Amino acid sequence: MNAEEILNLLVDEFGSERITGSNLAAMDPWIEVAAASIEEVSRFLKTDERLLLDHLNNLCGVDYFEPDEKKAAKFGHDPHVEVVYHLSSYTHRHKITIKVCVPRWKDDQAGQLPEVPTVSGVWKIADWHERETFDLVGVNFSGHPNLTRILCAEDWVGHPLRKDYEFPLEYHGIRGK
Amino acid sequence: MPVTLEDPRIVEFDVRTDEMLVNMGPQHPSTHGVLRLLLRTDGEIVNEVTPHLGYLHRCAEKIGENLSPVQWIPYTDRMDYLAGMNMNLGMSLAVEKLIGMELPEKAVVLRVLIAELNRIASHLVGMGAYGLDLGTFSPFLYAFREREIILDLFEEACGARLTYSYLTVGGATHDLPATIPIPPGLASLTHRSPNMKLSWLEAVSMFLDWLEPRIKEYHTLLTRNHIFIKRTAGLGILDRETAIDYGCTGPVLRGSGVDWDLRRDGDPIYTRMYEGFDWNVAVAPFKDAPREAVLGDNWCRFYVRMQEVTQAIRLVRQAIEKYPTAKGMHRVPHKMATKLPKDECYLETECPRGAMGFYFVGNGEVNPLRARAKSSCFCNLAPTADLCEGFLLADIPAVVGSLDIVMGEIDR
Numbered sequence: 115m116n117a118e119e120i121l122n123l124l125v126d127e128f129g130s131e132r133i134t135g136s137n138l139a140a141m142d143p144w145i146e147v148a149a150a151s152i153e154e155v156s157r158f159l160k161t162d163e164r165l166l167l168d169h170l171n172n173l174c175g176v177d178y179f180e181p182d183e184k185k186a187a188k189f190g191h192d193p194h195v196e197v198v199y200h201l202s203s204y205t206h207r208h209k210i211t212i213k214v215c216v217p218r219w220k221d222d223q224a225g226q227l228p229e230v231p232t233v234s235g236v237w238k239i240a241d242w243h244e245r246e247t248f249d250l251v252g253v254n255f256s257g258h259p260n261l262t263r264i265l266c267a268e269d270w271v272g273h274p275l276r277k278d279y280e281f282p283l284e285y286h287g288i289r290g291k
Numbered sequence: 292m293p294v295t296l297e298d299p300r301i302v303e304f305d306v307r308t309d310e311m312l313v314n315m316g317p318q319h320p321s322t323h324g325v326l327r328l329l330l331r332t333d334g335e336i337v338n339e340v341t342p343h344l345g346y347l348h349r350c351a352e353k354i355g356e357n358l359s360p361v362q363w364i365p366y367t368d369r370m371d372y373l374a375g376m377n378m379n380l381g382m383s384l385a386v387e388k389l390i391g392m393e394l395p396e397k398a399v400v401l402r403v404l405i406a407e408l409n410r411i412a413s414h415l416v417g418m419g420a421y422g423l424d425l426g427t428f429s430p431f432l433y434a435f436r437e438r439e440i441i442l443d444l445f446e447e448a449c450g451a452r453l454t455y456s457y458l459t460v461g462g463a464t465h466d467l468p469a470t471i472p473i474p475p476g477l478a479s480l481t482h483r484s485p486n487m488k489l490s491w492l493e494a495v496s497m498f499l500d501w502l503e504p505r506i507k508e509y510h511t512l513l514t515r516n517h518i519f520i521k522r523t524a525g526l527g528i529l530d531r532e533t534a535i536d537y538g539c540t541g542p543v544l545r546g547s548g549v550d551w552d553l554r555r556d557g558d559p560i561y562t563r564m565y566e567g568f569d570w571n572v573a574v575a576p577f578k579d580a581p582r583e584a585v586l587g588d589n590w591c592r593f594y595v596r597m598q599e600v601t602q603a604i605r606l607v608r609q610a611i612e613k614y615p616t617a618k619g620m621h622r623v624p625h626k627m628a629t630k631l632p633k634d635e636c637y638l639e640t641e642c643p644r645g646a647m648g649f650y651f652v653g654n655g656e657v658n659p660l661r662a663r664a665k666s667s668c669f670c671n672l673a674p675t676a677d678l679c680e681g682f683l684l685a686d687i688p689a690v691v692g693s694l695d696i697v698m699g700e701i702d703r
Contacts, residue, residue, distance in 0.1 A: 140635065141389065141634050141635065141636045169535060170538050172637060172650060172663070174663045176660065189654070190633065191654075200637050237536060239537045241673070242673050250352065265344060266345060266348060274353050275353055275661075
């Protein structure tokens, strides 16, 4: 199936309220899914006979934000965080990219992580990928069985891949910067 | 004299079977780097394994956001430091796909040649280190003797022995040298004069002629060794569904019987490189497996790697034949300050340890908005907890070793 067919199938199944956008002209065509329905859509993507997207190639977060005010005008994106799911199927040999867009901070309060439902119940590897995304990008995957830091130290503060992240000046007596 | 109950000669042993938490690593020789496994043991039986990662974390992805892709290449060397060339290749291809760059035939053949040679070196370490995990030292020494020659050859080609940064956006930094002094290891093994001069391609050819008959010896020494089979066959069985669910790739996936190799089934920009080459994908089950071997066990994963060495030798030989007549240059010029288009690209390539993915989001700037390296070992390590449950403590290195992880790549 190509990306257009997958998109049509998803829109038929879930309606355009839950399949909120798409870009089929992109190098990797992507479909945007509303955050609240990602788990349901994922389950469909994995189990439906026509799709069988059983391999989660990659799951990561992208912070769309330009901290420099001078450059912000040219940035071309509204500030938001994207969670990107790269999927492929061993059976049908097709692939698709799914995106979930959430605000950078929940309720616009800096420090409150945006919430995305976990898909670790659908693909087991999502467990670790989501922990990494939580750790580095700062997305709260609700319903995750063990959402703890995986690469940074347990007591690390902040999420390094946020564009406005400030490197700590000191960590347990080790000077930074 | 009546025996009293408080006879001092009777020693009562207090045999309790309390659960105990054992930290295996981070400085443990058979965890292949700084991996800490928290084991909940009951006597010798391991009931629970919790891997703790991050001891080598450098946040290479954050660094990648602040550098142009070409500047990030040296950092990819240091991810999977046993297969630097393959990492360079994966990253370069992702950038080339994003900016729409076409490579001449010569650069493509050179890349196949170099990447497959590095695959041999990497699998040799995998083989040697796995033997070491299981308590046999000799294969390790042989593996490193052979690998040394490959490293010498790479040093002649690009100047570095481990962190090459040789394959870059647009091809490779240099063409292969016309004449080189024979690598000392090769001279002594093949009884040639150490002052001999020959072309780089001849040296590779000579090395492969010497290496090929040795593979059979490794099989006798390790693969068919009775103790080795006892310790690997039927242990750590990863079935097909679990392997896919955990996103395992590379030899781990093929050891579980999934016929999938990105060099054949991957993105067109990658599979195009291997067009016209005659080779096979090594995938379990094997006809010549010992009776005890089960699909998806340690032995199968190990044997996939050994078969891949044989296939890589075939590929390198064909590349050597093609290289002198290949058209074009070894590289097309690429400016470091090339702006990335407002698009994104995710590309996976078949590294020795599995599918290494690079994801770039461009935003019309030189530096990418997001540079992501999806590690193959990260996913291959994820099923450890399932695989090791209920095993003897001594079998943990056998299982973890068979996954062939490199912590530099997992922690990035």
